[in-house]
Amino acid sequence: MTPAFLIFMIIGTVAVASSFLVISMRNPVHSALFLLLTFLCVAVLFIMKGAEFVGAVQVLVYAGGIMVLFLFVVMLINVRHLPDERVLSAFWKGGFAVGAAVFILLLTVVRPGVYADPAPNSAQKLKTVSTYRMRRTHMPDGSVVRHRVRRNTVEGNSEAVAMVLYREYLVPFEIASLFLLVAMIGAIVIGKRELGAIEEETAPDFILDRVETEKEVKERFSD
Amino acid sequence: MIEAAPSTAAYLMLSGTLFAVGLIGVIIRRNMITVLMAIELMLNAVNINLVAFSSRLGSLEGQIFAIFIITVAAGEAAVGLAIIIQLYRLRSTINVDEARELNG
Secondary structure (H helix, E strand, O other): OOHHHHHHHHHHHHHHHHHHHHHHOOOHHHHHHHHHHHHHHHHHHHHHOOOHHHHHHHHHHHHHHHHHHHHHHHHHHOOOOOOOOOOEOOOHHHHHHHHHHHHHHHHHHOOOOOOOOOOOOHHHHOOEEEEEEEEEEEOOOOOEEEEEEEEEEEOOHHHHHHHHHHHOOHHHHHHHHHHHHHHHHHHHHHHOOOOOHHHHHHOOHHHHHHHHHHHHHHHHHHO | OOOOOOOHHHHHHHHHHHHHHHHHHHHHEOEHHHHHHHHHHHHHHHHHHHHHHHHHHOOOHHHHHHHHHHHHHHHHHHHHHHHHHHHHHHHOOOEHHHOOOOOO
């Protein structure tokens, strides 16, 4: 057993165990912290496979951004937990059955011998940056032919990902940025507080109290 | 890359396990925030698959798509949490089983 495989076993065990704890904790804050642990373990696994940039993005975006968002929402809505409240859904038996079936399916689909041989120089290819240049060649008959030459240099994973992302996948990248803009606008529009006449009937008391207080304050200061 | 990194099959098995755990969490939990966390777990399992095959094939496309999936997960978390906040304002619950007005 190589040291790398030992590290993989430890990190993978921690990832699976903490993912089990994510879905079994009663308090959402504890779930969020175990989810953070899972994300960090997965980032380590990415880096072990040579995907250093994806590992860094995983830590920055998931552990830094999404996790803070989750914790904000958990603390914002402040759900009170009754001790005898049921955690599981009404059809939890079916859920376990479907999950076990998918688990067995995914494990039987994996056939260890098929993926055993890695492609030649696969570790080098993940770090190779290809640059293109036009080169002129003077032909013997006096004409000049321009043709493209490719030069491969081994730089690093981040440079290689950047070259592919900004050259071959430029349009999907721009669409992704547009998607983020739309998601941001949608989140603001959905999450905006808007108390109409219909909603006041079902709004919780503390919001109505707050609205009343805001009205009083406004009236007092408008005089 | 670490020399003699674990095989692709080991990564695929780990990814399948994480995906199944996330799927179970999506189905059995009643707390909507935990359901969203389980969805993030499933997306992460898919990312493990993509990165493992990227390393196996010596091609960077898998890592590019992993980055796109992370982008989509960020947007999905933002919109989903906004929906949860609005549901809590209107119904003062985040229980999945009680939000069934669209149930025919």
